Amino acid sequence: KVWEASEDDxxxxxxxxxxxxxxxxxxxxxxxxxxxxxxxxxxxxxxTANTTKKTVINLTNHAYFNLAGQGTGDILKHTVELNxxxxxxxxxETVEGTKMDLRTPIKLETVINDVPGNVGYDHCYxxxxxxxxxLRARVYEEVSGRKLEVYSTEPGMQFYTGFYLxxxxxxxxxxHKYNGFALEAQHYPDxxxxxxxxxxxLSPGETYLQTTSYKFGLV
Numbered sequence: 001k002v003w004e005a006s007e008d009d010x011x012x013x014x015x016x017x018x019x020x021x022x023x024x025x026x027x028x029x030x031x032x033x034x035x036x037x038x039x040x041x042x043x044x045x046x047x048t049a050n051t052t053k054k055t056v057i058n059l060t061n062h063a064y065f066n067l068a069g070q071g072t073g074d075i076l077k078h079t080v081e082l083n084x085x086x087x088x089x090x091x092x093e094t095v096e097g098t099k100m101d102l103r104t105p106i107k108l109e110t111v112i113n114d115v116p117g118n119v120g121y122d123h124c125y126x127x128x129x130x131x132x133x134x135l136r137a138r139v140y141e142e143v144s145g146r147k148l149e150v151y152s153t154e155p156g157m158q159f160y161t162g163f164y165l166x167x168x169x170x171x172x173x174x175x176h177k178y179n180g181f182a183l184e185a186q187h188y189p190d191x192x193x194x195x196x197x198x199x200x201x202l203s204p205g206e207t208y209l210q211t212t213s214y215k216f217g218l219v
Contacts, residue, residue, distance in 0.1 A: 003033075011036045020052070027053030027204075042215040049208035056200045057208050058187045064162060064180030065148060065214075067141035070170055074178040075161065076109035081138045082159060084125035088188055089116075092126050105138070108161065112178070120161035120178065124188055127155055132211055137183050140219045147219050152185035152212040155198045159183060185212040 003014040011034050018029040031049045038044060047059050066075055082102040086092040095101035099114045100123065112120050127136065132153045140147035150157070160182040162175075169175045191197040202208050 010038075025055050027051035027055040029055060029057065029202075031059070033059075040215065041217055042213050044211065044213045047208065047210040049202065050204075050206075051202050052204055054201065054203045056192045057202045058189075058191065058200045059208075059210060060154075060158070060184040060186040061212060062182055062184055063214075064165075064175075064182050065139070066180045067139065067146040067148060068144050071173050074176075075141075075181050076112060076178060077107060077143070078139055078141050078181065079105045079107045080159075080181075081105040082125050082157070083136060084127050084157070086126040088124040088126055088156070095125075102159075112161065119163040121181075122158070122160045122163065124156045124158050124186075126188065127157070133213070136185065139181070139183075142219070145218045147217050148183075149215045149217070150183050150185065150212065151215065153210055154185040154187060154212065156188045157183055157185050158189075183214075185210070 001016055003016045006013045013032060013034045015030070015032045018025065018031065020026065020028050029049055029051045031047070034046045036044045045061055049057055049059070066072060067078060080102055081104065085095055085103065087095055087100045095103070099111050099116070115121055127134070133151045135149060136152050136157050137150040138147065162178050162180045165175045165177055165179050167175045187200045188197045191200040
């Protein structure tokens with residue numbers, strides 16, 4: 001989709017109006033997503049949405065990262081920490097005693113081949129607390145010394161290590177399996193069909209709000 005774009009100082013705003021029943025969703029939904037770069041090396045993404053009819057909404061950002069740099073290969077030497085004690089295969093399950101436990105920093109190459117399903121990580125992690133500003137994830141790469149911290153208002157985060165990546169890249173390169181990772185702050189998948197999950201319902205007169213920050217620095 002082509003979004004309407006506008007700039008205001010250091011903020012880029014993108015606006016899209018989803019027509020009634022587009023992709024089967026009721027209500028005309030107006031979404032505004034703003035991107036702001038701060039002096040503290042943060043990319044802050046703020047989402048708002050309103051609807052004319054009761055509907056469901058669950059937005060996220062699917063950027064890929066490789067802290068070693070462009071064209072350096074896979075991400076398996078990255079060290080990852082996710083502050084979640086549950087993940088979501090079908091119902092929330094504990095990470096305790098499993099390869100899904102990323103509460104203590106761990107290098108991906110030491111666990112990636114033992115993740116259930118044999119396709120690396122592609123799981124929604126569940127957080128116990130909500131509200132801004134909560135540290136959800138920390139990743140660093142020891143050769144470059146770069147680190148990434150992710151803060152979000154959302155109750156969940158999809159962690160994907162790019163098993164199915166097969167895309168053309170910059171400078172004539174190509175992105176292959178495990179060449180990037182994504183940290184997608186969001187509500188839980190399939191929330192409309194699970195009453196015990198945090199709600200993704202948006203009603204007329206309400207405003208959907210989400211803020212996620214990707215903060216970069218050195219170890």
